[in-house]
Amino acid sequence: MATTNLPLIETITPADAAAVAAAVAEAARTDAAVYPIGGGTALDYGARPTRTGVGVSLAKLNRVVDHPARDLTITVEAGLTIAALRKKLAAERQRLPVDIPQADRATVGGAVAASPSGPRRYRWSTMRDYVIGIHAVDGAGTEFSGGGRVVKNAAGYDLCRLLTGSLGTLAVITQVTLMVKPMADTAAVMACDLGDFDTAERLLAVMVRTDTLPVAIELLAGPAWRDDPALGPMTDGAVGRLVVGFEGSAPEVDWMLESLAGEWHQCGVANPITVPSAQVEPLYRRLTEFPVGTPEPDGSAPLVVQISVLPSATVAAVRRLREMMPECSLEVHAGNGVIRGRFAVAPDAAAAMLRERLRPLVTQAGGAMVVLAHPPDADLDVRSVWGPPGDGATVMRAIKERFDPKNLLNPGRFVY
Amino acid sequence: MTRASVSPLIRELRAALGAAQVLSAPADLVAYECDGFTIEKHPPDAVVFPRSTDEVARIVKICNRLGVPVVPRGAGTSLAGGCLPIGGGVVVMLTRMKQVIEVNLRDRLAVVEAGATNVALGRALSGTGYHFAPDPSSQKASTIGGNVATNAGGPHTLKYGVTVNHVLGIEAVLGDGSVLRVGPIDNPAGLDLIGVLVGNEGTLAVVTKVWVRLTPNPADYRTMQVIFETVDDATNAISDIIAQGIVPAAMELMDRGIVAAVEEAFAMGFPLDAGATVVIEIDGPSAGLDEQQQRIVKLCEKWNAREVLYAADAKEREKLWQCRKMAVGAVGRLSPSYIIQDGVVPRTQLPRVLRRIGEIAVKYGLRIVNVAHAGDGNVHPILLFDERDPEQVERTLAASGELLQECINCGGSVTAEHGVGVEKIRFMDKLFAPADLEAMRRVRQSFDPSGCLNPGKLIPSAS
Ligand SMILES: Cc1cc2nc3c(=O)[nH]c(=O)nc-3n(C[C@H](O)[C@H](O)[C@H](O)COP(=O)(O)OP(=O)(O)OC[C@H]3O[C@@H](n4cnc5c(N)ncnc54)[C@H](O)[C@@H]3O)c2cc1C
Numbered sequence: 001m002a003t004t005n006l007p008l009i010e011t012i013t014p015a016d017a018a019a020v021a022a023a024v025a026e027a028a029r030t031d032a033a034v035y036p037i038g039g040g041t042a043l044d045y046g047a048r049p050t051r052t053g054v055g056v057s058l059a060k061l062n063r064v065v066d067h068p069a070r071d072l073t074i075t076v077e078a079g080l081t082i083a084a085l086r087k088k089l090a091a092e093r094q095r096l097p098v099d100i101p102q103a104d105r106a107t108v109g110g111a112v113a114a115s116p117s118g119p120r121r122y123r124w125s126t127m128r129d130y131v132i133g134i135h136a137v138d139g140a141g142t143e144f145s146g147g148g149r150v151v152k153n154a155a156g157y158d159l160c161r162l163l164t165g166s167l168g169t170l171a172v173i174t175q176v177t178l179m180v181k182p183m184a185d186t187a188a189v190m191a192c193d194l195g196d197f198d199t200a201e202r203l204l205a206v207m208v209r210t211d212t213l214p215v216a217i218e219l220l221a222g223p224a225w226r227d228d229p230a231l232g233p234m235t236d237g238a239v240g241r242l243v244v245g246f247e248g249s250a251p252e253v254d255w256m257l258e259s260l261a262g263e264w265h266q267c268g269v270a271n272p273i274t275v276p277s278a279q280v281e282p283l284y285r286r287l288t289e290f291p292v293g294t295p296e297p298d299g300s301a302p303l304v305v306q307i308s309v310l311p312s313a314t315v316a317a318v319r320r321l322r323e324m325m326p327e328c329s330l331e332v333h334a335g336n337g338v339i340r341g342r343f344a345v346a347p348d349a350a351a352a353m354l355r356e357r358l359r360p361l362v363t364q365a366g367g368a369m370v371v372l373a374h375p376p377d378a379d380l381d382v383r384s385v386w387g388p389p390g391d392g393a394t395v396m397r398a399i400k401e402r403f404d405p406k407n408l409l410n411p412g413r414f415v416y
Numbered sequence: 417m418t419r420a421s422v423s424p425l426i427r428e429l430r431a432a433l434g435a436a437q438v439l440s441a442p443a444d445l446v447a448y449e450c451d452g453f454t455i456e457k458h459p460p461d462a463v464v465f466p467r468s469t470d471e472v473a474r475i476v477k478i479c480n481r482l483g484v485p486v487v488p489r490g491a492g493t494s495l496a497g498g499c500l501p502i503g504g505g506v507v508v509m510l511t512r513m514k515q516v517i518e519v520n521l522r523d524r525l526a527v528v529e530a531g532a533t534n535v536a537l538g539r540a541l542s543g544t545g546y547h548f549a550p551d552p553s554s555q556k557a558s559t560i561g562g563n564v565a566t567n568a569g570g571p572h573t574l575k576y577g578v579t580v581n582h583v584l585g586i587e588a589v590l591g592d593g594s595v596l597r598v599g600p601i602d603n604p605a606g607l608d609l610i611g612v613l614v615g616n617e618g619t620l621a622v623v624t625k626v627w628v629r630l631t632p633n634p635a636d637y638r639t640m641q642v643i644f645e646t647v648d649d650a651t652n653a654i655s656d657i658i659a660q661g662i663v664p665a666a667m668e669l670m671d672r673g674i675v676a677a678v679e680e681a682f683a684m685g686f687p688l689d690a691g692a693t694v695v696i697e698i699d700g701p702s703a704g705l706d707e708q709q710q711r712i713v714k715l716c717e718k719w720n721a722r723e724v725l726y727a728a729d730a731k732e733r734e735k736l737w738q739c740r741k742m743a744v745g746a747v748g749r750l751s752p753s754y755i756i757q758d759g760v761v762p763r764t765q766l767p768r769v770l771r772r773i774g775e776i777a778v779k780y781g782l783r784i785v786n787v788a789h790a791g792d793g794n795v796h797p798i799l800l801f802d803e804r805d806p807e808q809v810e811r812t813l814a815a816s817g818e819l820l821q822e823c824i825n826c827g828g829s830v831t832a833e834h835g836v837g838v839e840k841i842r843f844m845d846k847l848f849a850p851a852d853l854e855a856m857r858r859v860r861q862s863f864d865p866s867g868c869l870n871p872g873k874l875i876p877s878a879s
Contacts, residue, residue, distance in 0.1 A: 070659035161611025182661025255703035368603035398862035
């Protein structure tokens with residue numbers, strides 16, 4: 001089990017959804033907080049919890065309930081690991097095309113609750129677009145379901161999307177039905193170094209008009225990317241790298257590589273890097289793991305944030321970040337306007353860095369910022385982690401109060 | 417509603433919007449007593465035509481204070497009675513808010529007022545190389561707000577997803593008259609309110625403005641029409657194509673009955689004796705399309721496809737789609753009244769459910785013809801009847817109920833894209849447990865504590 005800052009009195013491991021419900025009901029009776037635990041990869045995501053409570057591990061809910069492969073759906077219990085899910089799907093040449101870090105430990109329920117972001121979201125979006133059915137236990141210990149087992153469903157409100165990304169604050173997810181996709185025949189990646197930020201913006205504008213269909217458009221900058229095993233060393237003086245992924249049938253992918261090379265050539269990119277197919281998955285894995293990844297060179301844990309802006313504001317924001325903090329490393333889903341940044345910082349200086357340096361920049365760019373990971377001892381409050389409450393805060397609070405009236409589920413960690 | 421309570425309502429609405437924006441004469445209200453679902457009718461107390469989000473907010477505040485229902489309405493093409501003013505109230509027409517405010521290609525989005533039609537957005541995008549992917553057959557009339565409120569789909573949903581996959585931001589007026597704006601920047605700091613608002617059928621908020629995602633137009637297409645001897649062969653072929661991991665852009669099934677109607681209307685030259693015709697389209701970069709097409713044709717041949725006709729050019733493709741999209745309208749030639757049903761099953765259950773629909777038609781002595789977004793398992797049986805004959809209406813409703821129950825029995829749902837409205841509210845407790853419905857009620861109360869937004873729709877009230 002992962003080490004965590006969660007204030008746990010004990011951790012229990014119920015055997016099924018009914019036992020989860022009983023555990024939550026018991027916690028509600030005694031007014032103890034409930035911390036759902038999947039693979040333990042994102043337990044420190046969010047602000048510091050406000051109350052001691054019981055850890056509810058989903059480890060025993062790890063069955064594949066049903067995999068009607070010909071329907072391209074699968075129903076699994078929440079504690080199944082992403083790696084096990086992938087294995088099951090791969091046997092039918094299927095996949096869940098969402099990039100999820102630490103797949104060996106991360107669970108399906110955890111991935112739904114925390115909804116991570118990865119390079120291939122440009123084409124394949126995030127968990128919200130794959131969960132078609134859900135079973136969960138609310139803050140009173142009542143089991144409920146939403147959605148169903150069909151890929152298209154307009155019956156009632158979308159409780160699947162309501163729970164996806166809710167960080168386990170509305171209900172403990174016990175089972176989900178996912179829509180899955182066929183595996184791609186082949187994948188390829190093409191990249192080029194960027195001499196300056198104007199070139200970066202010019203090439204990204206090209207990516208909007210391209211005849212090709214990228215699955216990932218990543219901009220990489222900073223020391224972490226100076227020498228990637230798949231991409232080789234970055235040219236001296238380059239401000240970053242543009243990495244574009246394709247997938248599909250072999251003729252399709254070949255055609256797209258050739259076309260993009262042509263489009264880039266017209267913009268003065270002479271020798272794009274083509275990543276050999278065997279190295280494509282490992283590269284995606286490094287991109288996916290970037291926020292969790294390795295510690296800073298001195299062994300300390302970095303502050304990792306995710307900034308969202310409009311795609312057109314991305315390069316300007318990246319430029320300012322790099323100028324302001326030359327030691328930071330950035331992995332940018334440039335097609336989506338999502339910037340993930342790692343910053344070395346002393347634990348007691350993290351809050352100030354967020355408040356004084358990063359937030360003003362984000363506000364000026366008209367964006368939003370959340371903290372993905374932080375040094376264990378950095379004591380970050382709700383506003384430091386999630387930013388100012390938005391327009392929807394009142395409705396969100398109203399929903400929270402109705403699903404978890406005693407505020408038992410992950411108290412303090414999310415936006416409420 | 418008594419006269420005494422109507423008058424202050426009208427007075428206040430006129431004061432807020434100007435008399436010209438408010439209809440209240442009984443003769444003017446008749447046109448709003450139902451939508452595309454014509455079996456139930458009830459006139460509203462007033463119809464208003466706001467021109468801005470601010471005016472919508474004022475209307476909702478007035479209604480809220482006076483305890484009057486608010487019924488949002490776009491083009492009124494709902495097939496589920498979503499716009500039916502069950503117990504009166506104020507119909508809020510969004511149709512004067514129809515600007516395409518911005519087309520922003522660099523960010524691949526467009527900002528659209530709720531009352532703009534789907535096709536008007538399409539026109540605004542023509543020549544840009546982009547389009548708004550949801551393409552309901554009603555797209556010439558239906559509004560973006562209506563598409564959002566019903567999470568509309570269309571033939572190309574199979575590859576491109578439904579409306580919720582294409583909404584980046586929403587501006588809406590909540591039940592208390594406050595204005596909510598979410599998106600267009602994706603912010604993980606909070607619940608997915610867009611995900612919840614899409615498909616809300618006017619019960620959580622009046623949507624006034626939408627930021628939609630733009631999808632690049634495919635570089636190339638292969639569109640074909642495959643003729644099968646039997647519906648069974650067709651559905652088995654469709655199921656095989658999906659199971660093989662091929663995801664066409666669209667796979668639309670039309671059975672013999674609907675083909676007859678289409679032929680009568682458009683004389684496309686479809687064979688009248690074939691069991692089913694399936695329009696299959698694949699799209700993307702030209703490279704690889706032919707190979708994919710061959711794989712599809714092989715699978716169709718395995719299921720005894722009698723003939724495969726290829727659209728030779730853009731014009732032929734356009735004509736084929738026109739005719740698929742007008743198919744439902746063509747049914748008007750066959751029958752004075754009809755109900756377009758909307759059910760969905762796991763894709764492999766398609767053969768079973770279509771067989772059962774055939775049996776149900778025989779059992780009730782009704783004519784039922786079928787179109788289906790078959791690749792998604794989404795069936796649209798169309799039940800033909802005569803509204804003037806109460807006995808026929810009775811039988812039609814009973815048959816509708818039975819075939820929806822069959823969808824549930826197959827592990828499916830009673831609506832894939834048309835919504836619950838009033839029509840399907842009695843099926844909600846067959847599909848969901850009491851705790852599931854209670855969870856939905858909580859969502860509703862959170863957005864609309866006073867319950868003035870489109871009451872009596874979507875979820876049955878707690879017993
Ligand atoms: C011939 C025909 C073919 C059709 N084909 C399809 C199809 O292929 N796919 C499909 O999905 N549907 C289809 N439909 C159903 C219908 O067209 C869609 O549901 C469409 O999205 C409704 O849009 P509208 O503007 O007509 O909405 P309306 O009918 O006016 O309203 C629909 C519902 O949404 C609510 N609503 C409308 N506007 C707003 C708003 N701005 N804010 C909040 N709530 C609002 C209403 O209260 C109502 O509950 C078809 C209908 C017909 C008649």
